[in-house]
Amino acid sequence: MDLSRDDLFSWPISHWMEGDGPESDVVISSRVRLARNVTGIPFPHLMDDGQAERIISMVSQALAGGPADEPGPTADLHLVRLSDLGSLQRAVLVEKHLISPLHAAGARGAAVIRGDQAVSIMINEEDHLRIQVLFPALQLLEALAVCTAVDDALERHIDYAWDQRLGYLTSCPTNTGTGMRASVMLHLPGLVITNQARRLAGLINKLSCVVRGMYGEGTEAAGNVFQVSNQITMGQTEEEILSGLQSLTARLIVEERSARRSLLEEMKPQLEDRVWRAWGIMTTARVLSSREAMQLISDLKLGVALGLIDRVGASLVNSIMFMIRPAYLQILAGQELSPDERDIRRAELVRQHLSAGTA
Amino acid sequence: MDLSRDDLFSWPISHWMEGDGPESDVVISSRVRLARNVTGIPFPHLMDDGQAERIISMVSQALAGGPADEPGPTADLHLVRLSDLGSLQRAVLVEKHLISPLHAAGARGAAVIRGDQAVSIMINEEDHLRIQVLFPALQLLEALAVCTAVDDALERHIDYAWDQRLGYLTSCPTNTGTGMRASVMLHLPGLVITNQARRLAGLINKLSCVVRGMYGEGTEAAGNVFQVSNQITMGQTEEEILSGLQSLTARLIVEERSARRSLLEEMKPQLEDRVWRAWGIMTTARVLSSREAMQLISDLKLGVALGLIDRVGASLVNSIMFMIRPAYLQILAGQELSPDERDIRRAELVRQHLSAGTA
Numbered sequence: 270m271d272l273s274r275d276d277l278f279s280w281p282i283s284h285w286m287e288g289d290g291p292e293s294d295v296v297i298s299s300r301v302r303l304a305r306n307v308t309g310i311p312f313p314h315l316m317d318d319g320q321a322e323r324i325i326s327m328v329s330q331a332l333a334g335g336p337a338d339e340p341g342p343t344a345d346l347h348l349v350r351l352s353d354l355g356s357l358q359r360a361v362l363v364e365k366h367l368i369s370p371l372h373a374a375g376a377r378g379a380a381v382i383r384g385d386q387a388v389s390i391m392i393n394e395e396d397h398l399r400i401q402v403l404f405p406a407l408q409l410l411e412a413l414a415v416c417t418a419v420d421d422a423l424e425r426h427i428d429y430a431w432d433q434r435l436g437y438l439t440s441c442p443t444n445t446g447t448g449m450r451a452s453v454m455l456h457l458p459g460l461v462i463t464n465q466a467r468r469l470a471g472l473i474n475k476l477s478c479v480v481r482g483m484y485g486e487g488t489e490a491a492g493n494v495f496q497v498s499n500q501i502t503m504g505q506t507e508e509e510i511l512s513g514l515q516s517l518t519a520r521l522i523v524e525e526r527s528a529r530r531s532l533l534e535e536m537k538p539q540l541e542d543r544v545w546r547a548w549g550i551m552t553t554a555r556v557l558s559s560r561e562a563m564q565l566i567s568d569l570k571l572g573v574a575l576g577l578i579d580r581v582g583a584s585l586v587n588s589i590m591f592m593i594r595p596a597y598l599q600i601l602a603g604q605e606l607s608p609d610e611r612d613i614r615r616a617e618l619v620r621q622h623l624s625a626g627t628a
Numbered sequence: 629m630d631l632s633r634d635d636l637f638s639w640p641i642s643h644w645m646e647g648d649g650p651e652s653d654v655v656i657s658s659r660v661r662l663a664r665n666v667t668g669i670p671f672p673h674l675m676d677d678g679q680a681e682r683i684i685s686m687v688s689q690a691l692a693g694g695p696a697d698e699p700g701p702t703a704d705l706h707l708v709r710l711s712d713l714g715s716l717q718r719a720v721l722v723e724k725h726l727i728s729p730l731h732a733a734g735a736r737g738a739a740v741i742r743g744d745q746a747v748s749i750m751i752n753e754e755d756h757l758r759i760q761v762l763f764p765a766l767q768l769l770e771a772l773a774v775c776t777a778v779d780d781a782l783e784r785h786i787d788y789a790w791d792q793r794l795g796y797l798t799s800c801p802t803n804t805g806t807g808m809r810a811s812v813m814l815h816l817p818g819l820v821i822t823n824q825a826r827r828l829a830g831l832i833n834k835l836s837c838v839v840r841g842m843y844g845e846g847t848e849a850a851g852n853v854f855q856v857s858n859q860i861t862m863g864q865t866e867e868e869i870l871s872g873l874q875s876l877t878a879r880l881i882v883e884e885r886s887a888r889r890s891l892l893e894e895m896k897p898q899l900e901d902r903v904w905r906a907w908g909i910m911t912t913a914r915v916l917s918s919r920e921a922m923q924l925i926s927d928l929k930l931g932v933a934l935g936l937i938d939r940v941g942a943s944l945v946n947s948i949m950f951m952i953r954p955a956y957l958q959i960l961a962g963q964e965l966s967p968d969e970r971d972i973r974r975a976e977l978v979r980q981h982l983s984a985g986t987a
Contacts, residue, residue: 538972542914553908555901613897 283365283386283403286591288584290406294574295522297454297494297587300366301412301511302401303420304439304448306430312440313377313393321377324397325350328381328390331426342418345384348392352376357605360596366403369394388419395440396448398423405587407518409451409511417507436503446503451511453518458493458571459528460521466495469521476517477501492563492570492590497521529575544572548580552623557616562593581623589622642724642745642762645950647943649765653933654881656813656853656946659725660771660870661760662779663798663807667789671799672736672752680736683756684709687740687749690785701777704743707751711735716964719955725762728753747778754799755807757782764946766877768810768870776866795862805862810870812877817852817930818887819880825854828880835876836860851922851929851949856880888934903931907939911982916975921952940982948981 285298306312307327310320325348332343351359351373359373367386372378372394381390391399400419402412430438437448444450460466473480481496497517499510532540547568551557557565570586572578591597598614599606606614644657665671666686669679684707691702710718710732718732726745731737731753740749750758759778761771789797796807803809819825832839840855856876858869891899906927910916916924929945931937950956952974958965961973 538914542975545912545914546909549908549910549912550905551908553904555897555904616901 282584282588283367283591285366285387285403285405286584286588287405288582288587290404290408292518292522293406293583295455295457295525296407296518297456298403298405299407299409299412299451299453300401300403301409301416301449301451302399303416304396304437304444304450305398305400305420305423305427306438306440307397308428308430310397313375313395313397314440318377321393325379325392327427328379328392328398328423331423332381342415342422346381346388346390346419347384348379348381351378351380357596357599361594361600364591364594364596367401371395388415390419396444398427407453407515407522409453409515409518410508413449413451413507413511443500444502447505447507447510449502449507449510450498451514452496452498453514455495455497455518455521455525456493456567456570456574457495457521457525458567459525459532461493462532463528465524465528469524473497473517473521476513478514478517491560492567494563494567494590529571533575540575541572541577543568544575544577547572548578548623551619553620554616556612557593557619558612559593559595559615562615562619563590566590566593585622589619592618592622641943641947642726642950644725644746644762644764645943645947646764647941647946649763649767651877651881652765652942654814654816654884655766655877656815657762657764658766658768658771658810658812659760659762660768660775660808660810661758662775663755663796663803663809664757664759664779664782664786665789665797665799666756667787669756672754672756673799677736680752684738684751686786687738687751687757687782690782691740701774701781705740705747705749705778706743707738707740710737710739716955716958720953720959723950723953723955726760730754747774749778755803757786764943766812766874766881768812768874768877769867772808772810772866772870802859803861806864806866806869808861808866808869809857810873811855811857812873814854814856814877814880814884815852815926815929815933816854816880816884817926818884818891820852821891822887824883824887828883832856832876832880835872837873837876850919851926853922853926853949888930892934899934900931900936902927903934903936906931907937907982910978912979913975915971916952916978917971918952918954918974921974921978922949925949925952944981948978951977951981 288297307324310316310324313321329348332346332348359368362368362380363370363373365386367382367389368378368380368391372380372391375393377393379392381392383389387403389401391401400416400423402416402419404412432438436446439445439448457466460469470480477500478497479500481498482491482494497514499514501510547565551565551569566586566589569578569581570583573581573583573586593615595611598611598618601618602614647656666683669675669683672680688707691705691707718727721727721739722729722732724745726741726748727739727750731739731750734752736752738751740751742748746762748760750760759775759782761775761778763771791797795805798804798807816825819828829839836859837856838859840857841850841853856873858873860869906924910924910928925945925948928937928940929942932940932942932945954970957970957973957977960977965973
């Protein structure tokens, strides 16, 4: 893959959207990221352009240092400077969760992205390095393992800022220690329909975790998709933090499944109606707003998980969730689009993919 | 056809639902009815059971009087006593516009119905006889011709109450004279979407006509279907009355088509979206209220008329409009159904018919 070409932008499916893996009826994806900084260079908001450039070439050399042809943690990793990308291309990387909005907005950033889009490294975002692994379904430990392997490979060439007492030093103190933030993206339509989402948000906060919409802080939970992540990064090992998030996730899965079961028992016709209408509208609508699309995708996804509809697979539904985002739609159209034009293109794209995915 | 058997009730399509004929993009059907009474017998609300019975046998003999094997105005006409029908069966006849709710509620009525359900005679409703012809599309003169032929055939055997000065005498003075009421059933979604329905209702009243919902006085215009009929029955010939209704209808057709054209020009994607969603929901929904079904049928019917969708023909859409009525659904189910059960059966029936009608 050559990141300067269009592949990354025109191909919507990232590995993590495939939807395969444990508990994929509720858990869309698992993410682990490690914040790392290079010793002796100021944090990004304080460094100059030359220092920013040094970080990029340091990572670039570290990646080139590995045995190129052998499989290993740094195989198939490709570096791209954000300044080489147009604003729509950067926005697509944000939509795919490969980089953050903050990163996309900066002029001195670069991103390292693995061919399957499961691994990415943001360079010169809030920290010098943010190594991130995004896996389908519930695979937090697996994601941590890959993340750590990439981290170790880089550490052989880069001297990280680390303190005996504090651990890894980070630009924002809330990340200091392990530098780790782990999160799961959950589809919780059962809890929303049965009005339990608010109650569980309270529980999540009590357990030192935080719940957000699909695109992180300040975004709404469109399509009943929630991100739950750890808040504590210090005083616990990575494994302990993950284990806390794991058991919270397990509890949410149990509650979500139980809500779905009771919906099935108490209002099956209404549930089937909801699921099938979603299919009906998605395969016929000519104008589709992003908000409505997310709600329909949520209904369809729920139907697939419950076996109420078999015309489409879970992974296609997951990837449609990302295809309908504004930047991707515009990249696909090859031009900027007004919101009205996007609604028409969105409807077109959803129809195409669902009729192609029809059994 | 034997009206004591189930044919009439299980077969949903009446001739007039076929949707073929002039201006069928706007005009669903044309109806002409003649009110007649037998001289020397009190009007129905004053007569006794014996007199009611006499009217029935008078009609029965008049019908038997014609040459049975030859085609003629009274061929294929069949008499059924309402007391021989269950309440659901009577309700189906009302839903098909073959008899009135008032007629269905009475104990002494009978109905004469032609095999194709285009001709019906209500016996002992408000008047002794109400001869009615219901044709698809705009065919008022054709309907009058058939109605008159049946009327003439009966008059050869029955002595009608008639006054030199007043004309045909009727139970309610608003029918006296010609005894004729003519009406057209119009589908006016363009005028409703562009908010012109109210303005035109004013115009209709000024022209001595009256506009009502699909099931006559006091019913709402579900699915943007309106009935327009003459108010005057006296001082004009039948042809003059029809001609007034014809020109009003012509004007409404022009206005409706112009509204549709401007919708097509100004908001084609939204219109296509509306039409295709209707198709999408109707082919997938598992629960469908009567009100929502009528709105969806209206959208689909508009799409068919404008050539925006070709998966279904106009006559199937017309007949679905009547299949979704409560009594027909219950007759089909072979049992009484709660409103919730009806919504499920309605969705089922619509899905079946639309997938069968798919090209």
